[in-house]
Amino acid sequence: MTKADFKKEPTRWASTPKFRFLQHKALNEKHLKISEKFNTLTPFNMHTLEKEKSYPFGVVTGGVPSSVVRDMFKEYGRDDIPILKLGAPYPFPEKLADTFMEACDKVLVIEETDTVIEYMLRDKRKTLGRLSGHVPMEGELVPEKIEGILNKALSDCELSPLSDHDCGQEAFSLVGGLELPIRKPTLCPGCPHRASFYSIRKALPKAIFPSDIGCYTLGSNLGVVDTVLDMGAGITMASGFWNAYIQDDVEKPIVATMGDSTFFHSGITGLINAVYNNSKFILVILDNHITAMTGMQPAITQGDRVDGSKGNAIALETIVKGCGIDYLKVCDPFDTKNMIKMVKDASKHVNDPDGGIAVIIARHPCVIGFKDEAIPEKIPVKITDDCNDCGFCRTRFECPALVHDEENERTIINKTLCAECGVCIQICPQGAIQKD
Known part of the structure; x- marks a missing residue:
């Protein structure tokens, strides 16, 4: 293992404008040397040209599409089309x-997901790709789409296409024939965020709901996520909405939601800015003790580091108060009645002339990351004959374990999916969901 050895060199690491000019020049020289190496960096950068041979058509590609193109040419026996693969x-x-480019009359560029290689090629007259309309500007380049792109480009160049059938339509027909159920992304059964979103909407149904990036983005299904811009924007957009409406003397209810990990990453500066600018809204920090969406990494509040060693846990409450927040409450979202009241009380504080930003920490462990702790006491549930198939539990609560029985026209419980958290007992308008 290399030992730490920092050599002081302020002209490099803390350079003033004069030295930045020299550093920029040195960087350009490095790029030139690396570029020279990349010209021969096989197998990452390579072509299949035969020496001193010309071609009417070639393909420049990189990333996943390069493997797809090579497999496709092999499948159709098209060794007459050269490939330039740019992995670096x-x-x-x-x-x-x-x-x-010199060896080909026309070149088709197939790359994910933005136009990079195509811009770098010098001879645009020979180049086909996104800029020529041969490759779509949006969407994933799946094999069926790539085959269609190649067929069109070859036909436009008056060359034989790979195939004479619509492979994309064939794929759609194949999948359609399977009659697979359509399942939109949704929060896990037993997820505490679902209970939080239910309570927020129940308390303030006409509010604006800025949110952020995480599992809880799926709150859009529950009507409690109106905006997702970038990490940290849930708070800054809430502040912006308040200041925009207050110009017209309109006190619009605003409830921002943000995960605990996102708050530590990108929410703190936005909250300080909102406090400084006298914004007034409710911020609900969804604290599930984990960074769930990106792979169940430990949250900073738990004191567990990625390598398993112990770190110094940092309390959300301490940071929130340090941002200048006076109104801070903590609740368990599984108690929906209490959380609904808490959101309404927070709204009163926001609307008070002397009020300000109200922060609620909705704290309950992730049902996937902390199975035993999240639901320490299982509550099996059943649906009684009082169910009138209103669909409220399926649409407004949207637990995957609550499904529609079309034959009997009522809601039933999928016992395989049910986490037995028991929260659904609290939300049925008919009281038809009861403890089993």
């Missing part, structure tokens, strides 16, 4: 690309 396109291997 920056700094751009100019000589390798120029050699390929």
